[in-house]
Amino acid sequence: MTVTPPSTAQENATEDWLHLDSQICFSLHAASRAFNGVYRVILKDLGLTYPQYLVMLVLWEQGTLPVKKLGEHLRLDSGTLSPLLKRLETAGLVRRERSARDERSVEVRLTEEGVALRDRALEVPRRIVTATGFDLAEIGALRERLDQLTAALDAAAAQELPGNR
Amino acid sequence: MTVTPPSTAQENATEDWLHLDSQICFSLHAASRAFNGVYRVILKDLGLTYPQYLVMLVLWEQGTLPVKKLGEHLRLDSGTLSPLLKRLETAGLVRRERSARDERSVEVRLTEEGVALRDRALEVPRRIVTATGFDLAEIGALRERLDQLTAALDAAAAQELPGNR
DNA sequence: CACAATTCAATTGGGCACAACTAAATGGCG
């Protein structure tokens, strides 16, 4: 295999951690992509990608929003949203208009077509939940767990970056 | 808000599902990117991205492998792996050589530098586990959950695609 | 042996994520 120095108990513990780490990061990476894959299949009928669907969910729920607010809901910046929104506009689902009050801001508004798409999207969640094979309680518990994880990771990243150690 | 027909009990249930769905997909998407962010910070010292780190983990554990096998371990295809491996080769961490036995196959082998990098990578898992704020048992449980989810989602995607319904 | 089907890696093209930068508008402060 690979070259390793003769092991002490301490070093073995480190190796074990490496194993466990590899499992959790593989698992999360794989789960994320598996989810993405199922959404891809189900959303193909609607002509949406997964991230585009997330944007539409926010707009269906919140109505017209500036790009900034949209980014806060989704934790995405303009580098991701600008081209994505341009594609949604080309598809005729949203319009983008400079705010009159603040010329820096761009309001994203659903078109009639965009609003209408919601009806066809209503069946998506049922199909997704079915695909997971989990019941609602299990999904809720997992969601809670993931949110905890995200909060902890965000906090850690914030700490790691400035001090870099 | 958005235009919706007057609600029946059935329709309200559908709306509730839409909500729940939005929560689970947001959560997973966010967790995946949060993890990515922490790895990005921690791996910067090693000059690796998160997917490159996953590739190195497999090579450290399995030794020399053809691209095909690497892809099976990581569930990635050549479209993703070919350019990624080219970058690892440019970085001097791996070599790619056509197999003598089967000229179609390309063997990916760690260089001495690639092997040596493992020592510096040993501290990564500890820092990641710390960043999650979870203990080992919790991480194990979550990993198991995510693997269940991935298996179910893969099965569902396989079913959805052929019949497309 | 010859030919068709399969396997494997690479490439192309579309889309997402993020860092770094630009440019315009706004707001605060001397």
Add this chain to the structure above:
DNA sequence: CGCCATTTAGTTGTGCCCAATTGAATTGTG
């Protein structure tokens, strides 16, 4: 008022993910 820091979108560049295609090598079958 005039200037500067901040805010907001957009652009550019790098890397990843996947679908579809290409091309070479191999395998199976008549």
